[in-house]
Amino acid sequence: xxxxxxxxxxxxxxxxxxxxxxxxxxxxxxxxxxxxxxxxxxxxxxxxxxxxxxxxxxxxxxxxxxxxxxxxxxxxxxxxxxxxxxxxxxxxxxxxxxxxxxxxxxxxxxxxxxxxxxxxxxxxxxxxxxxxxxxxxxxxxxxxxxxxxxxxxxxxxxxxxxxxxxxxxxxxxxxxxxxxxxxxxxxxxxxxxxxxxxxxxxxxxxxxxxxxxxxxxxxxxxxxxxxxxxxxxxxxxxxxxxxxxxxxxxxxxxxxxxxxxxxxxxxxxxxxxxxxxxxxxxxxxxxxxxxxxxxxxxxxxxxxxxxxxxxxxxxxxxxxxxxxxxxxxxxxxxxxxxxxxxxxxxxxxxxxxxxxxxxxxxxxxxxxxxxxxxxxxxxxxxxxxxxxxxxxxxxxxxxxxxxxxxxxxxxxxxxxxxxxxxxxx
Numbered sequence: 001x002x003x004x005x006x007x008x009x010x011x012x013x014x015x016x017x018x019x020x021x022x023x024x025x026x027x028x029x030x031x032x033x034x035x036x037x038x039x040x041x042x043x044x045x046x047x048x049x050x051x052x053x054x055x056x057x058x059x060x061x062x063x064x065x066x067x068x069x070x071x072x073x074x075x076x077x078x079x080x081x082x083x084x085x086x087x088x089x090x091x092x093x094x095x096x097x098x099x100x101x102x103x104x105x106x107x108x109x110x111x112x113x114x115x116x117x118x119x120x121x122x123x124x125x126x127x128x129x130x131x132x133x134x135x136x137x138x139x140x141x142x143x144x145x146x147x148x149x150x151x152x153x154x155x156x157x158x159x160x161x162x163x164x165x166x167x168x169x170x171x172x173x174x175x176x177x178x179x180x181x182x183x184x185x186x187x188x189x190x191x192x193x194x195x196x197x198x199x200x201x202x203x204x205x206x207x208x209x210x211x212x213x214x215x216x217x218x219x220x221x222x223x224x225x226x227x228x229x230x231x232x233x234x235x236x237x238x239x240x241x242x243x244x245x246x247x248x249x250x251x252x253x254x255x256x257x258x259x260x261x262x263x264x265x266x267x268x269x270x271x272x273x274x275x276x277x278x279x280x281x282x283x284x285x286x287x288x289x290x291x292x293x294x295x296x297x298x299x300x301x302x303x304x305x306x307x308x309x310x311x312x313x314x315x316x317x318x319x320x321x322x323x324x325x326x327x328x329x330x331x332x333x334x335x336x337x338x339x340x341x342x343x344x345x346x347x348x349x350x351x352x353x354x355x356x357x358x359x360x361x362x363x364x365x366x367x368x369x370x371x372x373x374x375x376x377x378x379x380x381x382x383x384x385x386x387x388x389x390x391x392x393x394x395x396x397x398x399x400x401x402x403x404x405x406x407x408x409x410x411x412x413x414x415x416x417x418x419x420x421x422x423x424x425x
Contacts, residue, residue, distance in 0.1 A: 006395050027125040028105035028132050031056045031078075033090035035110035038070040046110060047072045049118035056110070058098060062091040068112070078102070088176075089190065089197025096185035101393070104182055106132075111176040115140075120217040124179045127215045133261060135205045137170065138177030138217035146221040158199060158240075160291070165247040167204035167324035169289075173202055179246065184210060187260055195236045196243045203247050207257035242249050252322045288326055290405070294398035296325040297333040298390035304334030305342055305386035307378040333393055337386075343378060350377030353384075 032055040036043050043059070050057045057077035061069040063085035072079065080098055082091060092109060094213060099107050108124060110116050116138065124136045142152060151174075158173045176198060192200045206212060293351070303316045313331060320330040336342065351359040354377055359366070 017170040025129040025132070028130075028181070029103065030106040030108050030125060031058050031099050031102065031104040032108045032110055032118070032121065033095040033099070034059045034110050034112050035062055035088050035094065035095070036060070036064060036068045037062040037066060037085055037088075037091075038064045038066045039112040040064070040066045040071050042070050042114040043112045044071045044075070045118070046112055046114055046118065047075055047077060050110060051075065051077065053118050053121050055118070055121060056102075056104070058095055058102075058107075058113075060098075062086065062088065065277045066323055066407075087192075087197065089193040089201075092180075092197065093185060093190070093193075096180075096182050099182045100186055106179055107182055107185070108179045109176060109356065115219050115221065116177045117218050117220070118176070123215040123217065124177070124374070126370070127211045127213050128179050130213055131213070133181040135181070135184075135202065135215055136179040137172060137202075137214045138175050139170075139172035139214040140175050140219035141216055143218060143220065144146055146223055147219075148221070151221075161248070162199065162202055163292075164295070164323050165244070165251050166203045168206055168212060170202070170212060173199060175217075177217055181210070182262060184208065190248070192239070192243060194239060196239045199240070200243060200247070209258075209259045209261035231284030240375065248323070252319065253317075254322075288329075290398050290401040292324075293326055293329050295393040296320060296324075296327075297330040297397045298331035298387075298394040299323065299325055300333030300384040301336055301390035301393045303330075303391065304337035305346060305381065305382040307343070307346075307375050329397075333390075333397075336388040336389070336393060342389070344384065346381030347378045349384060350379065350380065350381030353377075353380055361422045 021385070032050040032053075034043065034046055034057065036059060037328055045342070047057055047059060057075075059072055059077060059079050059082040061070065061079070063082050069079055078096060078098065080094065082094060106128060109122055110118060110121075120138060122376065124138055127136045128134055142155075155172055155174045159170060162173045163169050180201070185201075188201075188204055190197060190200055202212060211229060237314075287306075299319055300316055303319060304312060306312070308314075308315055312334065316330050316334055317327055319325075320327045348358050351357070359374075359377070
């Protein structure tokens, strides 16, 4: 590994002048990290752009086979090569070890494919300075040429699952332009090492007590025939599905997450049950975007359809709390499944699936003495009817809320609420 002397990043052009704002918070000591795998054609341009911003630069080559690292051999930066390709997450974690050894507090990751403009680094550094330690995401402005539809869908899909897993609405959870605390990367444990790492690191950051902020950045997508992507649709989507399954399951388990940081910025005291008016007002307003309400309705109807009558409301409240959904909407939606209609449908479908025919004999023997059979059939039927009925309720809820809020100018209010939540971390 070749090392050169590194320097502290210069202040962004629009940062407050030090004499006029002596108490302005200082940005953490930061090194720009460029993970690279077979991007020999763009790496040098990205590295030169970062150096032009006054940033110290660390390039980590994740086992490239095209000589990527050789293209920056003459630049004043730190180079490190991993012998084999092990994924972007592995490269970032290796960079964290080097950054710690070099005395840096923060790492600014920039993709090597030229999508990100190093000139936007100042915005991330300024945001980090206001509430350090934190994670800052460069949210890509996707209103540009050549943006693949798959990228737009993937971003929105990822945003939805991350919100379920950690409770925060973020505009771009797939952006690789980020600022991380080195200490957090060093002290945390991660399952992912490849493309999925950047999702897991956000969720675990929130679980660890770190605030997560976003700031807009520009993005460049070359024409399709010039674009180089190492995303494997089948393998990486399978990894994403497995990761989200694990993270959602973990968020439902009532075991506290390992908190590495305390006093997260933006935290407010929430009213308790001994302040009933404020408590129910807060419940009615929490997680109340159209998508969040639709998800709450789905959870309420699905759990309400299950044969867990004595514990139904408790289960719905628990799931809504752990998944950061609107509790009142979920409990209210569960009333759709009140006896006798939905339970009867579930039992009939379950009986048909188990015995090949519908239940037609209604007497003391089949109702009471065979109650355990009816409960089993109810459960089997609910596993089919619950999700379908929940999906119908969620779609109707989403459409109704969007229509009502659009008519009342609520679309702008929704956007403002999301912006405030992102700023609050």
